[in-house]
Structure formats: structure tokens, C-alpha cells
Amino acid sequence: MAPLPSRNTQLAQRRAGFESTLEMLDYAARGETGVSFYNAKGELLSALTWREVRERAHVTARKLIGAGFAAGERLLITADTWPGFFDTFFGAQYAGLVPVPVSIPVGIGGKDAYLDQLRRQLLASGAVAAVGIDDLAGFLADAAREFPAVRLHGGSRALEALPEKAVDLRPLGAADLCYIQFSSGSTRHPHGVQITQRALMANLAGMTGPAGLDVIPGDRAASWLPLYHDMGLIGFLMAPLSCQLSIDYLTPRDFARRPMQWLNIISRNRGTISYSPSFGYDLSTRRGATQVPADLDLSSWRRAGIGGDMIRPEVLNRFADAFEPTGFDRKAFIPSYGMAEVCLAITFSPKGAGVRTDVVDRVALADRQRAIPATDPQDGKRARSFVLCGRVLPGHLLEVRDPEGKPLADRQVGRLFIKGPSVMPGYFGEPEATREVLSDDGWLDTGDLGYWLSGEVVVTGRAKDLIIINGRNVWPQDIEWAIEARRIVKNGDTAAFSVDVGEGERVVVAVLARVSGAEAREALARDVAGAVREAIAVDCDVALVPPTTGLPMTSSGKLSRARTKANYLAGLYAPPASPSKPAAA
């Protein structure tokens, strides 16, 4: 099997500007490019041209329509990276159904938490079918048991077994939804972002155009990003499709196992566009830099995007240092900023400029919300560097606002608000949650903090309590609830937050220690960390709080995580004695 070509011989490149996802696929299907799937050994497992993707999706669509599914109904898909996902995702679209891609289980012992998440996603999306890879058929059956509305569930055979009927396709068009993106809201109360065809087309035009990646004929995409995440699905399926590019895929699991395969695939197939959160660059450097193949050649990689978590310049510098000898160009780095509520991306750092930082005074930032240039940028205690994320995409507006809603000038830190054609109409079936973030006049409250610097936005953190670990959004409520659900402590006895440990975030759980004695305290800390690891697959430090001190509350009697964190950083709470690791601050 040979890799698919990077260029179409006859078909002229169209860079976005389509009416709908299926119009994009119909156009790309006239060429020879497509998608290839690689395993952890770097072997090509299968390849589908866009024409084959389209034909297979037509078959799936006729089966779905023939089985009696009605237009507009939702189809949940466990979104592993394999050809079956493409069949189902595009098949649903040709059948007029709205796909709902969801994650696959992570880690050891995670079954119960995963089933719980599936049930909440079925509830929130009102899905009538739930399909995915064969390995998960049992889990889908378990989760679907409580939902009589789910008329079909199972692995690949569940769809294959349906008879293909001679019915007309019902392709989703310009006025329809495209899919529902779960990546917002906590796992307990998941919010599905409605990705509309129109918003997606607008976002793709910005992303692939001159203010974004400026895609050209011959570009080739490579990705290990999960297809249940907006950066994977929109960034590395929709965006390349909108320009008829070929894409080379590695599953997220295989990337974690053999990060060098990501770089090998780029090298071998002369990939030009690939993205990762900072942690992916970090993993590649840590695991791969010592065993770089002699023939690795990254000189073709002209757009090395970073998004999905707080961008860590030191991590990117290390990656560039390690791989510059293989032809990697550090100017290829493109820091960018976005979220599922705007489909994917809203700002791009200028292409060819690499990572640019602004070094500001930590104290002024914390005390006065001002980003004032640090007097001594080398002084790690006083100086903090942030990455410039570029200008907002054409046709969109971005404002930095103070708590009263007044727009702020350069170097004043406030909350970021966005308006424009990429903004979602709201969360699926959640008018209240929508109203919390989206104003009547179309401004989206991103919940992020940042400041302006000569027309570019600099993101400094999140206003909400949201924790991002390795590119994964984790809500502190979910962590607290996981501990309380195991009855390790009483409800309200925990507060979860994250602290910046220089090159990433570390979760800290403050727990009221209603036990005495070193052994019991140790056991409590271990149980708490174990519960969090099992339920959320996140590692944490545990800080024990004396019951006499208590956890700080807001004036309305709600837990104040921000004040708990401040107390922790001030050293008010003791980490438990060994064996737990000392708390990092």
C-alpha cells in the first residue's frame, strides 16, 4: 500500500468557501487525495481516498435512512481514529442525522466513570443510536440500557448489518447543524456545542486563509489528535478536507506509546501542517530526542501549530533545540487560540514568526491586573512570560473587558469576549447554560483572561475554575464529586484547583482532614489521590486542611476555590507526610 498523494493531478485547489461539510467532501472526492491510517510501528494500515470516504458514507447513509432514522436525529459515535469513524460521521451527515462524537475510555479501571460519562452524553444529546469500535460495543450496550430512545447500538457490525435500501440521501445543508461537540461543561453536566455548518464554514475560511495557516497546493496534514476533540475533528479533518489535502493519522494511544512516529510520519510523507498542545511537543522531546532516527527530516513542516492548552514557550524551545538538527524550523511554530464555542480557532500568531513572548511583572499582574514589562526578564521570581497569540480572524471581534464590561486598552488584563460568524448559536438543548456565556447581541464570554498588545491578544489564564491537564479540560467539581462519591470524605469537604508548576499545571485537592495520626492522614491522602486517579485519570497532590480552619466560603456560602488556592500557595495547608510527594507550588 502506498501513501496517498499530496496533490491532485487535475482538480484545482479550493481553499474553503464551501456551503457545507458535504459540499467539501463532494468536491474533494473528485481528486486523488485522502486519509491514511498508521499504527504505532509506523506501518500504513489503510488508506481511503476522499472519493472512497464519500462512497462508503453513502452506503452507511442509505442503511441509516432505510432503518427509519429521521432527519435531525442524533447519532453518538465513540470517536476512535479509524476508517469506521469516517463512514459513520459522514454517513450520518448524508442521512440528515447529526453526529455526536464522544471520547473513548482512558486508563486502567476507568469503566464505571466512562459508562457514567456515556449516559450523561446520551441524555444531553438525546441520541437515538450509539455506535463505535467493536471493543466498546459492550460498554455502549450497558450505557444505552437506560435509554429506550436508543434504537441501535454496537460496534461496526451494528451498522453493517443494516440492509442498504434504495432511498434518496438527505444531505445536511448550509442551514443545518454539522455536529455536536462535547468538550465544554463538566463531565457531570456536559454541554454539547452546536457546530453549525455556517459557523464551521466561516471558521474554516479564516483558519485556512491568509490570516490563519494560509494553506497552499501540496500541503499535507499529519495528526494524532483525538477526533472527539475540536482540534482533532475540525483542525485535522474538516480543515484539510476543506482544501482537499491528504491527511496522515496516528491514534492518540499510539502517539502516547511511540511519540516519534508522529515525527516519522511527517518526515516520510513530507507533511507540512501539524498541531499539538504543548504537552505533545514535550512528550516528543522527552521520549524521542534521545533516539532520533538518522534519516528524520522535518524540513517540510511549515506550520507547527500549538493550541488546546496554555502555551509553554520553554517546552517549544526545547523541542526546537532537539529537532533543529533534523531540519525543523522554529519559525514554523504558530501559537493560536480558540475554543469549541467558536468551532475551533479565533486567533493565529503571524505565520513565519515563531513563538514570541511578552515578559511581564508577576506582582503587577496578580495585584493590579496589569501586564507591565518586567524590569529584569531573567528574574524568574518577578518575571512571567506569556505567548502572543496573534490577531483575531477577519470578520470577528474580540474585546478585553473589565468586570464592569468596559473594554480595556493595551496591557490591562480582563476577560476575553468574542463576536462573529464562527460563534456557536448555543449549547444543544441548554438555553440556560447558553445564556450564561452568550449575550443577546452575540458576544461570547470565553471565560479566559488576557490582554491586548499592539493588536494581538495575549492569553494569561482562565477566569473560570476550569483546570486543563495535558490538554484535557477538567472541572474541579468533577474531582470533588469523585472523592465524595466514594465516601472518603463528606460532601463539601474538598476543594480542587490547579497550580502552575512552570511547565504545566498540577491538580491540588484540599481536603478537610477529620482524622488524626500520621498513618490515618497518609491513608486519607492516598485514598483521595487514588479516587481522583480512578475516576478522572488525573494525578493530584493532596493538601490536608485542619477541620478547625475549614475551607473558605464565598459570601453566599459557596466553596471558594480561588481562596482555597490562595491559602494553599501561602503555605497555610500542610501536605501529608511521605509517601505522598511534596506539594508543588
Added chain:
Amino acid sequence: MPDPGTGEPLLRTAHQLIVENDDIANTLELPRLTTRLDVIREICHHLAPYQAGERPIIGATVIAKDLTIDSLAIMDMVMELEDRFDVSIPMNVVAEIHTVDQLADTILDLRAKR
């Protein structure tokens, strides 16, 4: 177990016991037999650095809970075990593993099915 033909107890050597438990026919290509003990030993070798206090690591040890190992290290360990024993543990099976015993049995089951 009595011989179904004679009703007499079967005489077996320890070696044959291992054969019966570990499906020798499918493991001949390995330099030696993979016994349950080998797998347990390998798992404990990976887990030893994460032992919590003086509590020994036993078959019933809940990996994510009773030890100080973090989730990335667990993932690494599972991958290394997969490579070492040449098996691939499906994600739904991984999601149901809690203890050292369960992990060992899963690996042995998968080896037997190859």
C-alpha cells in the same frame, strides 16, 4: 482431577502443570514459558518504585489506588507489559482492570488466545 477413563488420579509433574496452565503450544516461540509468576514478577518490578509505605504489593493491590503511581506511569507500564509479553490489551479490557491479579490474568488470557 481424576482421569475420565480410569477414575484414577492423574500423576503430573510440576512441569506438566505449567504446561496445562499456560498453553505451551502457543508459547513455544518464546525462549521460555511464560508463567503467571513471570507476569506477576514483571508487574511488581514496574510497580515496586511506587509502593506506599510498608504495605507490600500483592495480587489484590489496586494499582491506581493503593500505590503512589501516577496515570502516565500506569499507561507506560501497560505498554511495556504489552511489548514484553507481545499482547495488546483492548481498551475496554484495560478499563476493567483494577488489581495486580486482574492485570496478570488478562495478559495470560491474551497470550493463551494468540
